[in-house]
Amino acid sequence: MIGGCIAFVTRLLTGGTARWHGCLPEPKQRIYYANHTSNLDFVLLWSALPRSLREKTRPVAAKDYWSSAFRGFLAQHVFRAVLIERKKVTRQSNPLESMLQALSEGESLIIFPEGTRLPGDALGPFQAGIFHLAKARPEIECVPVYIENLNRVLPKGEVLPVPMLCSVHFGTPVCIEEGEMKTNFLERARNAMLSLRPL
Amino acid sequence: MNSEVRLLFAIVGGLLVVASIAGVILRRTVKSESGQRVVENLVARVNAWWVMCIVFGAALYIGQTATLVMFCITSFLALREFITLSPTRRGDHRALFWAFFVITPLQYWTLAVHWYGLFVILIPVYAFLFIPIRTAWSGDTEHFLERTSKVQWGLMVAVYFASYAPALLMLKIPGFEGKNALLLFFLVFVVQISDVFQYTWGKICGRRKIAPLVSPNKTLEGFLGGGLSACAAGAGLWWITPFTPLQAAGMAAVIVWMGFFGGLVMSAVKRDRGVKDYGELIPGHGGIFDRIDSLCFAAPIFFHLTRWWFC
Structure with missing residues (x-):
């Protein structure tokens, strides 16, 4: 119920319209990968999904940001986020393990392959994580998502949001080909996201 | 509720009912694909009109605070777009x-x-x-x-x-005390009915484009026919204003002119930004700004004319 309210309020505040260009909101297991522009962006993407999909989709988020009492509660009980370590990655806290675990439980994931936020609307290079996920589970389609304008709602380092109309564009799924090299796949995935960017 | 307000509710409600019935009939009769699209857009517009009229009517009826809150939210959403x-x-x-x-x-x-x-x-x-x-x-x-x-x-x-519209509520017009909400209704009604008439006349007999580069849907026939109809409608509402019928027609003419220019200027902004509408909040109409652009330009002039000559 809290989740429903959050999704409703987010859509209300951001005008967050989902635009399904390259695929439909079907109940398939998927990896949604999006551009990372703001701390709110997985909330917006998650809210843009229909409820039935939302219940089977877990965002991947940074443990250090989402572990305070309030955020931790939201992350754990509302968004059911897969929290990963960004600072001290060891063999025990390898972020890929927890993501693969969630995938094997039949959940869809929301990931941000740039890893960090760049100022403005530049799209940074992709980290290798998405490649390893796709290689481990080649049957799951990777859906590129471009979140438009959210960096203007809450730029990096700001606390107070400005109400701006945002859109969430869903593109044509990308699947890894047999024996495809890392650089090639990352390049393809990144271009698929870039092609969603409105001019 | 006094008799004037009851009559206004009846007029607006009647217009909406007629428009909805026209939509149903057109849906059955129009067969061509492009015609169907126009009709679907028309039906969406009429449905949105129902919502807008109910919200505006309710706010006016409840009183000044509700009206101000409604206009404040409208401004906020328009600014956001x-x-x-x-x-x-x-x-x-x-x-x-x-x-x-x-x-x-x-x-x-x-x-x-x-x-x-x-x-x-x-x-x-x-x-x-x-x-x-x-x-x-x-x-x-x-x-x-x-x-x-x-x-x-x-x-x-x-x-x-936009805030000049509800500012009409604070004017002190001798002999018109306590009825300022009617003046606000007059302004909004003339602005919006002018848009509706211009759209209708343009669709029925629009040939010559007035501003093909800025606003390709605006035609001379639409503007003249719609503008004159709106002036007539304004004159017909003189009994809810402090104006004589002739003054009401003149005020309506000013509102129509400024509303037309408002639509023109805000279209130029849209063209410059390469979009067709400001948003998609109101189905069939586009964004809030697409609906209030003419009001924004007409309201300050109407306010000051009334303030100088009738206060």
Whole structure:
């Protein structure tokens, strides 16, 4: 119920319209990968999904940001986020393990392959994580998502949001080909996201 | 509810019912694919009109505070559409926060406390000074003049001009005490019925385009036919205003003219930004700004004409 309210309020505040260009909101297991522009962006993407999909989709988020009492509660009980370590990655806290675990439980994931936020609307290079996920589970389609304008709602380092109309564009799924090299796949995935960017 | 208000509710309700019935009939009779699209858009527009009329009617009926809140929200949403389309930068963030969450409510607060002196200068003077100061403070000088102008322009049109409509509520017109809501109804009705008439006349017999580059849907036939019909409608409503029938027709003519220019200017902004509509909040119409652009331009002129000659 809290989740429903959050999704409703987010859509209300951001005008967050989902635009399904390259695929439909079907109940398939998927990896949604999006551009990372703001701390709110997985909330917006998650809210843009229909409820039935939302219940089977877990965002991947940074443990250090989402572990305070309030955020931790939201992350754990509302968004059911897969929290990963960004600072001290060891063999025990390898972020890929927890993501693969969630995938094997039949959940869809929301990931941000740039890893960090760049100022403005530049799209940074992709980290290798998405490649390893796709290689481990080649049957799951990777859906590129471009979140438009959210960096203007809450730029990096700001606390107070400005109400701006945002859109969430869903593109044509990308699947890894047999024996495809890392650089090639990352390049393809990144271009698929870039092609969603409105001019 | 007095008899005047009852009659107005009946008129507006009747118009909506007629429009809805026309939509049903057209849906059955129009067969061509392009015609079907026009009819679907028409039906969506009429349905949205129902919602808008109910919201506006309810706010007017409840009273001044409800009306001010409704207009404040409208301004907020229109400003949001405007700023979304204007490229702003990181350095504008704080200035925008002030524009949305402080200046906009403050403007309507001056109306709530009937502080005319601050109402007229808050945005043209104080916001005009504050926005560039706050933006310069953030240290980003790229496209500085364009960026600050856009924020100021958005505030002027979406907030300042729009707030002139509910400002009618604080006018003291001798012999018209307690009936100012009717004057606001008159303004909004003439503006909107003029848009509706111009659309209808344009669809039925529009040939010659007035401004093909700026607003390809505006035709000479639509403007003349729609404008004259709206003046007639305004004159027919003289009994809810402090005007004589002739004065009401003249006021309606001014409202129609300014409304037309409002639509033209705000279309030019849309063309410049490469979009067709400001948003998609109102099905069939586009965004809030697509619906209130003519009101924003007509309201200040109507307000001042009334204030100079009838107060």
